[in-house]
Amino acid sequence: MIVRLVPGARIFEDPGVHPGEEAARMSVGAPGAAPAAMPEDPYAPLRTRRYLGLLALAALIGAPVCAVAFGFLALVTELQPLVYTDLPVALGFHGTPLWWPLPMLALAGASVGWTVRHLPGHGGHEPAYGFSAGGAPSLAELPGIVCAALASLGLGAVLGPEAPLIAIGGGLAVGALRLAARNPDARAVAVVGAAGSFAAVSALLGSPLLGAFLLMEVSGLAGPLLGTVLAPGLLAAGTGALIFTGLGDWTGLGTYGLALHDIPEATAPTVAEFGWALAIGIASAFAGAGVRRLALLLKGRVERRRVAGTVVAGLAVAGLAIGYGAGTGREPSEVMYSGETALEGLLAHSATYSSAALVSLVVCKALAYCVSLSAFRGGPIFPAMFVGSAGGILLSELPGLTLTAGFAMGVGAMAVAMLRLPMTSVLLATLLLGSEGLTVMPLVIVAVVIAYVVSVRLQPAPAPGGSSRAGGDGSGVGGSAAR
Incomplete structure (x- = not known):
C-alpha cells in the first residue's frame, strides 16, 4: 500500500475549524489591490485532534499487524522445508529427488493461476511492474493475496515476501479504521493504510529506517507532508517491532529481519x-x-x-x-x-x-x-x-x-x-x-x-498523458487500485 498525496492537502479537518477559514484570511495590501490569501500552514494537520487520534490508532494497529506479519513469514519459512525435505522422505524417497521441483512448481502455478483468475483482488500486486502507487486492498481481497503469496513463496517461485506483507499490513489497517470510524476521510484511509504497510515491511527489512525510505521514495512525498504521513508509520513500526521480537523469542522461531553476520572485513575503497x-x-x-x-x-x-x-x-x-x-x-x-x-x-x-x-x-x-x-x-x-x-x-x-x-x-x-x-x-x-x-x-x-x-x-x-507502465493493470504494491 503506497500513498500518493497532493502536497498541502489536509490529512484531517479539525471539526472546530471551518474548512475555508484559512483561505478567507487576507493580507493587507495597497488600496484597490486584490487581497492575497495567507499561505496554508503545512503543519496544520498535526495540530488537529483527529491527527492525535490517528497516532493512537497507528500505535494500536502496529502490534496486531506485526503479529500477522510474523505468522505469515513463519508459515512461508516452514512450508519450504516441509515441501522440499519432509514430504519426499515421508513418501519413501531417500532425500529429495532432483526432479522434485517439477510437480511442486506446477502445483504452485495451478494454485496461483486459479487464484488470480477467480478470487477478488487477482492475487494482489503484479511484481513485473516493480513498486508503484496503488490503494490498500479490501478485506475481501486479502484471502486471495495470501493464498497466491503462500503458493508462490512456499513452493519455490523466485520472489520475496515484501509485497504481500505490504498488502496485508495496509489491508488490515484500513479494515480496522473502517470498523472504528464510519465513512473515514479518504486521506485518513491512505495514511492509516500506509502505517500498516510500513509496520509490516519494516519488521521484514529489519529497520524502520529502511521502511521509511521505501515509503518516501515510492510515494514521492517531500516537505512537511512527508513527516505528517511518516509519523504514524514510524509509531506503528516501533510498537509492532516489540511484538515481532517478542513472538520470535516466545515461539523459538527467531526473527525474520534482514541481517548478515559472518561478513569478511572490508578495506578502504581504492x-x-x-x-x-x-x-x-x-x-x-x-x-x-x-x-x-x-x-x-x-x-x-x-x-x-x-x-x-x-x-x-x-x-x-x-x-x-x-x-x-x-x-x-x-x-x-x-x-x-x-x-x-x-x-x-x-x-x-x-x-x-x-x-x-x-x-x-x-x-x-x-x-x-x-x-x-x-x-x-x-x-x-x-x-x-x-x-x-x-x-x-x-x-x-x-x-x-x-x-x-x-x-x-x-x-x-x-x-x-x-x-x-x-x-x-x-x-x-x-x-x-x-x-x-x-x-x-x-x-x-x-x-x-x-x-x-x-x-x-x-x-x-512514457507517451504524453499515458502511464509509464507498459500494459499496467492498475495494481499497486498494496494490492489492487480502484477498479
Whole structure:
C-alpha cells in the first residue's frame, strides 16, 4: 500500500475549524489591490485532534499487524522445508529427488493461476511492474493475496515476501479504521493504510529506517507532508517491532529481519574499486532492463491463458533449478525462492563456488526471476539483491575488487536497476553489512547512482498523458487500485 498525496492537502479537518477559514484570511495590501490569501500552514494537520487520534490508532494497529506479519513469514519459512525435505522422505524417497521441483512448481502455478483468475483482488500486486502507487486492498481481497503469496513463496517461485506483507499490513489497517470510524476521510484511509504497510515491511527489512525510505521514495512525498504521513508509520513500526521480537523469542522461531553476520572485513575503497563501481553500475542497469523487459513480455503470454500459462511458468522455474543442480552439483534450491535467507551463506561460503558455478547461478537465477515476475505473486526486492550479490562475488575474483565491496555494490546496483529507488537501494546494501557497510558505502553510492541514471535512460519515455507502465493493470504494491 503506497500513498500518493497532493502536497498541502489536509490529512484531517479539525471539526472546530471551518474548512475555508484559512483561505478567507487576507493580507493587507495597497488600496484597490486584490487581497492575497495567507499561505496554508503545512503543519496544520498535526495540530488537529483527529491527527492525535490517528497516532493512537497507528500505535494500536502496529502490534496486531506485526503479529500477522510474523505468522505469515513463519508459515512461508516452514512450508519450504516441509515441501522440499519432509514430504519426499515421508513418501519413501531417500532425500529429495532432483526432479522434485517439477510437480511442486506446477502445483504452485495451478494454485496461483486459479487464484488470480477467480478470487477478488487477482492475487494482489503484479511484481513485473516493480513498486508503484496503488490503494490498500479490501478485506475481501486479502484471502486471495495470501493464498497466491503462500503458493508462490512456499513452493519455490523466485520472489520475496515484501509485497504481500505490504498488502496485508495496509489491508488490515484500513479494515480496522473502517470498523472504528464510519465513512473515514479518504486521506485518513491512505495514511492509516500506509502505517500498516510500513509496520509490516519494516519488521521484514529489519529497520524502520529502511521502511521509511521505501515509503518516501515510492510515494514521492517531500516537505512537511512527508513527516505528517511518516509519523504514524514510524509509531506503528516501533510498537509492532516489540511484538515481532517478542513472538520470535516466545515461539523459538527467531526473527525474520534482514541481517548478515559472518561478513569478511572490508578495506578502504581504492581507485580501482571506484572504476569497478562504474562498471558494476552500468552492467546492472543493462541486466535489470533485460529482466524487466523479458518479464513483461512473458507476462503478456501468461495472461492469455492464466492457469495454463502459470503452470508452464512454474515448470520453467523448476527446469532452471534442476539444470543448475545437475550442471554444478549444488542444490537446485539455490535458484528457487527469493534468496534473502541464502545471502549470508552465499557470502560466507563464496570460496566453495567455482567461477562456472557462479556464472550458472547468476544466469539461472535471473531467468527464473524473470519467469516468476511474469506469472507469480510476491515482491521483486530480494531476488534482485541475490542476483546482484552473486554477480559481485563473481567479479571479485578479478583484480582490483575485494569480496565485500563487490558483494555490496552488486546488491545496491541490481536493487536500484529493478526498483528505481536509489536511497532505499543504498541503505539495503550498506545496512545489510553492518559496520562493514559504512566502509564500502562510497562505492555503493557510486554504483547505485550510475545504475539508476543508466536504467532511467534505458527505459522508454512514457507517451504524453499515458502511464509509464507498459500494459499496467492498475495494481499497486498494496494490492489492487480502484477498479
